[in-house]
Structure formats: structure tokens, C-alpha cells
Amino acid sequence: AQTVTQSQPEMSVQEAETVTLSCTYDTSESDYYLFWYKQPPSRQMILVIRQEAYKQQNATENRFSVNFQKAAKSFSLKISDSQLGDAAMYFCAYNPKTSGSRLTFGEGTQLTVNP
């Protein structure tokens, strides 16, 4: 069974600084997707960034980037120039490429941004 582990229940960062959230996963699949979702208090799960396992290049979306280490099964999220609006719960998620497959989520990391 696939598992996703986020070892940091809480993180904090100063506004305008950089923070990295960690995620590791376990799978026997060779091709899959990895995601970071953001969940603010409104509960709306918002996609932050997506990585395809067969692509060696790390995904980037504006201030958000990932460090994908396939052999180590590690998928960390870096947030640059942190903003107050980045404060939320962040979930790492895994999804094999087979049709219809569910997302498997980690436990989440609560990010606080200090002004």
C-alpha cells in the first residue's frame, strides 16, 4: 500500500522569507503523480503544484517549487518570498497513473506566516 508521510506537523516562517515543507512517500509503482495541496480555514483544498514522476525536472509555479528526489522517494515544497496569504494547512498527496486512482494524503503541515 502506498503511504505518504509529512514529518513536520507545524512550521513557521517570517514574511518574505523562504520555507521548505517535507514529504516522503512509499510506493512500488514507477510512474505516478505527486501533488501539494493547500487547505485554508475555509476548507477548500487548493492545488499548489503537481509533479509527474517520469519528469526529472522539478516543477515550479511562481513562488512555489519542489525538490523531487525519486530514488529517495522525497518530495519537498519550497515557498519563496512567503506572504501572509500562504498561511494554511499543506498536504502532500500521491496518485498512481492508473485510471480512477484515489489520492493518498499525508497528515499535513500547518504553516504560520509571521508579519
Add this chain to the structure above:
Amino acid sequence: GAGVSQSPRYKVAKRGQDVALRCDPISGHVSLFWYQQALGQGPEFLTYFQNEAQLDKSGLPSDRFFAERPEGSVSTLKIQRTQQEDSAVYLCASRPDGDKNIQYFGAGTRLSVL
């Protein structure tokens, strides 16, 4: 266009009551998923539909949980004889055909069973 819509936003039920939670996916999205999110935890898979067919219900915790999507659009998650351990946020997600595998989530229904 509109996103995934879930109703009600909040539901309070007395133990033993039946509840029905509704999900309106994004128009044209073939796949629909239900997840259960306990307080302070990540969402956990409940069930998956492709159009009107329920292809995976392996995550449903008991036979008190039932989901349907009769016309391949709106879906309803029904919980019979609610128990306190059913208290959670129930999230619905839809996904279009294609290779991006991105699921779009609604804001969820928070169920509190007293």
C-alpha cells in the same frame, strides 16, 4: 465556470439519524471522488465514480455508508444511523478526462454527530 459545490456546508445530526450530503461536480467532469477528513488529519478516500458507475467503494468504513451518482453528475453520500465517529469533514472532488490527474475539490460538509 463554477467549481465543485457541496451542500450543506454544515450538518448537525443526533446519533442514529440518517444524513445525506450532496456534491455538484464541475460540469463535464467524468470522475467523482468522496473523501473523509477527520479533525487534524489528511483526507482519506471513501469512494470513486466514473460517470454513474461506482468503480471503487473500498474506502467506505461500514455498510451504513452509501453513495450514488445516478445520472453521472450530482452525487449523494448517505450515512445511515449516524455515530459519533462519523463526525468529520466530507470532501468531494471531480476530475476531467485527460492525463493531468488533477482533482478539483469542493469546500466540504462538516458533519457533527451529537
